[in-house]
Amino acid sequence: METLKQRVAEAAAEALGIALEEARSALEPPRDPRMGDLALPCFALAKRLGRNPAEIAAAAAARMRCAPPLASVRAAGPYLNFAFVPGAVADAVIGRVLAEGQAFGTSRAGAGQTVVIDFSSPNIAKPFGIHHLRSTVIGAAIGRILRARGHDVVGINHLGDWGTQFGQLIVAFRRWGDEERLAAGKIPYLLELYVRFNAEKKEQPALQDEARAAFRALELGDPQARALWRRFREVSEAEFRRIYDLLGVRFEHFTGESFYEEHMPAVVAELERQGLLVESEDATIVDLGADGLGVSIIKKADDSTLYMTRDLAAAIYRFETFRFSRALYVVGAAQTLHFKQMFRVLELLGRPFAKHMAHVPFGLLRFRDAKMSTREGRVIYLEEVLERAVELARSKIREKNPGLEDADRVARAVGIGAVVFNDLKNRRIKDVTFDWDEILAFEGDTGPYLQYAHARIASVFRKAARQPAALLGPFRFALLDSQVERDLTRAVSLYLEAVARAAAEHEPSIISQHLLDLAAVLNRFYIECRILGVDPDLSEARLALVRAAQITLRNGLALLGLEAPDEM
RNA sequence: GCGCCCGUAGCUCAACCGGACAGAGCAUCGGAUUUCUAAUCCGAGGGUUGCAGGUUCGAGUCCUGCCGGGCGUACCA
Incomplete structure (x- = not known):
C-alpha cells in the first residue's frame, strides 16, 4: 500500500508542480470509498496559488498520465481522486497479512523506549x-x-x-x-x-x-x-x-x-x-x-x-x-x-x-x-457482572449452537468480551452510565458482533476442509472488483493506521471503531459474496481476502483484550 | 465563585492535521434463511451538531460569550 501511495504521490507531485513530500502527506483515503482509493484535496495549493481548487484539480486530472497500477484519476470538485486497477490494493495488502499473521499490525516504531503504565x-x-x-x-x-x-x-x-x-x-x-x-x-x-x-x-x-x-x-x-x-x-x-x-x-x-x-x-x-x-x-x-x-x-x-x-x-x-x-x-x-x-x-x-x-x-x-x-455498601461487583454475562452467553450458545464443544470456554470468551468491549467502544473521556441491558448486549456494536464475524470465517474454512496456512497463492486479486470486496480490502489495510493512531492518542476506541467497521463490511461481504463453490480462482482470492480480514479482526481483538473463538 | 470536561437522530455514540451530501448501533416499522452460523443482512422514517456571535474559501471540529450537565476546588483517593 505504501508503494502504491508513493506512485500516486510521484505522479501527482509532477502534475501539480509541488514537492513529493507535500503530495505524499496530503494524500488520504477518501471518506466515501466509492470516490476511489486515494484522494488529494487541493485547498492548500489553491490558496497558495490564489486559484480555484476545483480548476486546479481538473487541470491536474487532465494532465496526469494514467498507467497501471493507476486505473483512473478524476477531479471531483476540489478533490483529485485516484483509483487503482482491480486487485492492486489487494495485491499490496492481502499477501502481507497472510504472511505476517499475528504479527500484522505490529511494528518497531517504539523500540528502545520504555513506557510505564499505572x-x-x-x-x-x-x-x-x-x-x-x-x-x-x-x-x-x-x-x-x-x-x-x-x-x-x-x-x-x-x-x-x-x-x-x-x-x-x-x-x-x-x-x-x-x-x-x-x-x-x-x-x-x-x-x-x-x-x-x-x-x-x-x-x-x-x-x-x-x-x-x-x-x-x-x-x-x-x-x-x-x-x-x-x-x-x-x-x-x-x-x-x-x-x-x-x-x-x-x-x-x-x-x-x-x-x-x-x-x-x-x-x-x-x-x-x-x-x-x-x-x-x-x-x-x-x-x-x-x-x-x-x-x-x-x-x-x-x-x-x-x-x-x-x-x-x-x-x-x-x-x-x-x-x-x-x-x-x-x-x-x-x-x-x-x-x-x-x-x-x-x-x-x-x-x-x-x-x-x-x-x-x-x-x-x-x-x-x-x-x-x-x-x-451499595456496590456492583465486577465479578457478578462478568458471571451474568458468561451465563447469558452460555444460554445463547445452547440456543444457537447446542453441539458446541468447549462451550464453557467460548461462553467465557464471549460474555467477558461483551463487557470488556463495551468499555472500550467509545472515547475514554466520555462518562458512561451503568446499564445492565447495554453491558449484556450481544447484538449490534458489541464484542460478540466482532467475534461472530471472526467465527463465521473460521466456519468457512472448516466447511471447505482447508487449513488457512495452506492458502499459498498466487491469487488473482483482480477478480475482487466488486464494491464490498474493495471495501473489505480497504478496511484491512486501514487497520495499520488505526493501531498507530490508537497508540499515539492512548485511545483504544480508535481500534474498536475500526474493528466495528471491518466486521460490518465482512458481514456484508459474507451475505453478498459466495466464497465456496464459485470459480476456483475467485474462490481462492476470496478465501485469501476473508482470511486476511479474519487475522486483522483477531489481532485487533487481542489488543483490546478479547479472545476470538473459532466457533460460537 | 473559580478551574477543567462534556453537550451531535427518541436513546447510546462515530466523524483522522478544520474539508466532499454529519455516519453507526439500539429502539420503531417493513423485508431476507432448500446454499459458507440470522449473535447476521437489506430497506424506511428520524438532525437548526445546546444557543448567539466571530475567524476561514470552508466550522460538529478553532476563538469569545451565554445556557445545560458533570467533576474538581486543604488535610479521602
Whole structure:
C-alpha cells in the first residue's frame, strides 16, 4: 500500500508542480470509498496559488498520465481522486497479512523506549467493583497497543493499600470484627465493617479521630496494626488476582502505595531542602498558587502522609528504576488536578522526566439511581457482572449452537468480551452510565458482533476442509472488483493506521471503531459474496481476502483484550 | 465563585492535521434463511451538531460569550 501511495504521490507531485513530500502527506483515503482509493484535496495549493481548487484539480486530472497500477484519476470538485486497477490494493495488502499473521499490525516504531503504565489500582479491603473496570480495561489495552508498537511496557498496579481508610478499618475490626467471619466472608465482610464504621461515625464523630490515630500507628509501625493491615491485603489480593485472570490482565509490578512508604521521607526532605515546603493551617504544603493549581498537601496537620506524598515518591522511584521515556497514569478524569499538581511539583524539584509523564483520563461511571456509594455498601461487583454475562452467553450458545464443544470456554470468551468491549467502544473521556441491558448486549456494536464475524470465517474454512496456512497463492486479486470486496480490502489495510493512531492518542476506541467497521463490511461481504463453490480462482482470492480480514479482526481483538473463538 | 470536561437522530455514540451530501448501533416499522452460523443482512422514517456571535474559501471540529450537565476546588483517593 505504501508503494502504491508513493506512485500516486510521484505522479501527482509532477502534475501539480509541488514537492513529493507535500503530495505524499496530503494524500488520504477518501471518506466515501466509492470516490476511489486515494484522494488529494487541493485547498492548500489553491490558496497558495490564489486559484480555484476545483480548476486546479481538473487541470491536474487532465494532465496526469494514467498507467497501471493507476486505473483512473478524476477531479471531483476540489478533490483529485485516484483509483487503482482491480486487485492492486489487494495485491499490496492481502499477501502481507497472510504472511505476517499475528504479527500484522505490529511494528518497531517504539523500540528502545520504555513506557510505564499505572492502571487499575483498586483499593484493598474494598470490592473490585464495576467502576474499576474502566481503568483496568483501558490501561491494559493501552499497554498491549504500545507493546505492539515495540515499546517496552511496564504495567504497574498501584494498589490503594495505604491511607486513613485503613485506620478506619482497623478500628472497625478491633471493635466489631471476627477473624473467622473474615476468613469466610472475605472482601464482602470487610465492606460490611467499612459500611458499619461509616454509619456509626455519624453518631460518634470521635471514631474518625480514632481512625486517624490508628493509621498514624500503622505508619509508625505498630505491630498489631501492621498485622491486621497485612491480613486485609492478603484477602484482597487473592480476590483481585482472580478477576485479573478472568480479564486476562497482567501486571509487571503489583506494588501498592505502601511499597513507597520508605521512599517518602527522602522526598519530603528534598522538598524541604529546596525550600518548596510551607506550613499552612497546620499542614505542610507546596504552594502552587502561582501556577493556578492551588496548594498541594504533602503532610497533614498530624504529620501523616497523603497520596500526593506517595505518588511523588512512586514517580521518582519509577524513573530511577525503569528510566522510562514515558509514564502514563490511567486514572479517572476527576483526578486531573492531582496529576497537574504532581507533575508541577516534580518540575519544581528539578526532575526533567516530569515532562514525559501524562495523565490518561477517562470519564466517570455513573448509575441511573445515583446511589452507588461504597460507604453505604451499595456496590456492583465486577465479578457478578462478568458471571451474568458468561451465563447469558452460555444460554445463547445452547440456543444457537447446542453441539458446541468447549462451550464453557467460548461462553467465557464471549460474555467477558461483551463487557470488556463495551468499555472500550467509545472515547475514554466520555462518562458512561451503568446499564445492565447495554453491558449484556450481544447484538449490534458489541464484542460478540466482532467475534461472530471472526467465527463465521473460521466456519468457512472448516466447511471447505482447508487449513488457512495452506492458502499459498498466487491469487488473482483482480477478480475482487466488486464494491464490498474493495471495501473489505480497504478496511484491512486501514487497520495499520488505526493501531498507530490508537497508540499515539492512548485511545483504544480508535481500534474498536475500526474493528466495528471491518466486521460490518465482512458481514456484508459474507451475505453478498459466495466464497465456496464459485470459480476456483475467485474462490481462492476470496478465501485469501476473508482470511486476511479474519487475522486483522483477531489481532485487533487481542489488543483490546478479547479472545476470538473459532466457533460460537 | 473559580478551574477543567462534556453537550451531535427518541436513546447510546462515530466523524483522522478544520474539508466532499454529519455516519453507526439500539429502539420503531417493513423485508431476507432448500446454499459458507440470522449473535447476521437489506430497506424506511428520524438532525437548526445546546444557543448567539466571530475567524476561514470552508466550522460538529478553532476563538469569545451565554445556557445545560458533570467533576474538581486543604488535610479521602
